[in-house]
Amino acid sequence: MAVSDHVDFNGFMEGVKRRNPYQPEFVQAVQEVAEDIYSFLDTNEEYHSQQILRRIAEPDRVVSFRVCWEDDNGNVRVQRGWRVQNNNAIGPYKGGLRFHPSVTESVLKFLAFEQTFKNALTGLPMGGGKGGSNFNPKGKSVREIQRFCQSFMTELYRHIGADVDVPAGDIGVGGREIGFMFGQYKRITGQFTGVLTGKGLEYGGSLIRPEATGYGAVYFLMNMLATKGQDLVGKTAVISGSGNVATHAAEKIVQLGGKVLTLSDSGGFIHDPDGISQEKIDWVKTHKTHRRGRIEDYCAEFKSATFTAGKTPWGVPCDVALPCATQNELLGDDAKELVKNGCKAVSEGANMPTDLAGVHVFRDAKLLYAPGKAANAGGVAVSGLEMSQNSERRSWKEEELQQMLKDIMAGIHKSCETYGRQGDGYIDYVKGANIGGFKKVADAMLAFGVV
Numbered sequence: 001m002a003v004s005d006h007v008d009f010n011g012f013m014e015g016v017k018r019r020n021p022y023q024p025e026f027v028q029a030v031q032e033v034a035e036d037i038y039s040f041l042d043t044n045e046e047y048h049s050q051q052i053l054r055r056i057a058e059p060d061r062v063v064s065f066r067v068c069w070e071d072d073n074g075n076v077r078v079q080r081g082w083r084v085q086n087n088n089a090i091g092p093y094k095g096g097l098r099f100h101p102s103v104t105e106s107v108l109k110f111l112a113f114e115q116t117f118k119n120a121l122t123g124l125p126m127g128g129g130k131g132g133s134n135f136n137p138k139g140k141s142v143r144e145i146q147r148f149c150q151s152f153m154t155e156l157y158r159h160i161g162a163d164v165d166v167p168a169g170d171i172g173v174g175g176r177e178i179g180f181m182f183g184q185y186k187r188i189t190g191q192f193t194g195v196l197t198g199k200g201l202e203y204g205g206s207l208i209r210p211e212a213t214g215y216g217a218v219y220f221l222m223n224m225l226a227t228k229g230q231d232l233v234g235k236t237a238v239i240s241g242s243g244n245v246a247t248h249a250a251e252k253i254v255q256l257g258g259k260v261l262t263l264s265d266s267g268g269f270i271h272d273p274d275g276i277s278q279e280k281i282d283w284v285k286t287h288k289t290h291r292r293g294r295i296e297d298y299c300a301e302f303k304s305a306t307f308t309a310g311k312t313p314w315g316v317p318c319d320v321a322l323p324c325a326t327q328n329e330l331l332g333d334d335a336k337e338l339v340k341n342g343c344k345a346v347s348e349g350a351n352m353p354t355d356l357a358g359v360h361v362f363r364d365a366k367l368l369y370a371p372g373k374a375a376n377a378g379g380v381a382v383s384g385l386e387m388s389q390n391s392e393r394r395s396w397k398e399e400e401l402q403q404m405l406k407d408i409m410a411g412i413h414k415s416c417e418t419y420g421r422q423g424d425g426y427i428d429y430v431k432g433a434n435i436g437g438f439k440k441v442a443d444a445m446l447a448f449g450v451v
């Protein structure tokens, strides 16, 4: 029987849907990868016969647990916590923790699946995992957040370890939360190990970790533009989000001579035609992170800007776009609008911000389009470097780390070129990232046999 006869994409996806009911985000992430991997499997029988994709799309385990905590009024609150350990073929499970009311098992499974390919692309020895809770940090006092983090770690600690599974931050989990969780881990186990990344510099954290995801997404964008002999000087950028990834992406765009027009949060987006300068970015960082304020307050501070409630910024004409907020924030029609308005490149700072319809629009239009698993890998890459520094018990210099981040992003770009270049010269970055990430994990799995 010819390979293509039994390489049945539709049958595979039906199985994924059947086994994962009510998990649309997970099914979406698997489908996006499977669309590329199936054409690749056609000529690589062993991956197919050994059911490698089927195995990667079945997490090694999903741990779900109750997290009880007491709020400031003495009420007992109950949340659900998870750790999804997707695959550890090439290294310990690695990936962030997300605290947000939208967190479900489906969301964490999609993130852990994506993380597996992303981590492989970095070239560092990290498997894929993700965790978190439906806890909503918004409006909570610092003491409530501390109690929640401690309770969360009181269960999580038994599932993680520096050589087992190394969580980090994600939406709703920053340096402060990592501090609370690291403190609790150390208190329970009595061990000071590199069990979390994104730590404070005083206790084993790495320089440039906070900047790494946003900067990395812009380095990737630079690499894409360079294939067309272009750079960012004078280019306009539309960015969504206003957290760690978005503000650092904005900062790097400004440093490289571009003009940032927008930022957003769940309430809507601000558009500043004068450009969001470094000084304005610094204001946003303080306002969003320290004061936990709304992006709409930007307009009271900087009169050149307008606020549009309840909308995403994709209708604002631009040269480049960076979705840096969350999954499925850029839909098919938004993608069409961007293409219509002459956008040349899209680099995803968030995980799966573009839905499947949008991905198809970008690929059909032959845009320079980098999926999150390639473009936003800088964050986890520097987490990997934090793990190395912890193992060595030393800290590397900022210049060394900056250079390593640039080199890693260039290396990911190269993999995408290798596996994604089409007959007409177009680089399909989605395909390149999917196949490049898959191949490394798959080859390791083949070496292990049926496990």
Ligand code: GLU
Pocket: 094, 095, 096, 097, 166, 167, 168, 169, 170, 171, 197, 351, 376, 377, 379, 380, 381, 383
């Ligand atoms: N949450 C980040 C991501 O989506 C970083 C994970 C990490 O540093 O482990 O890649």
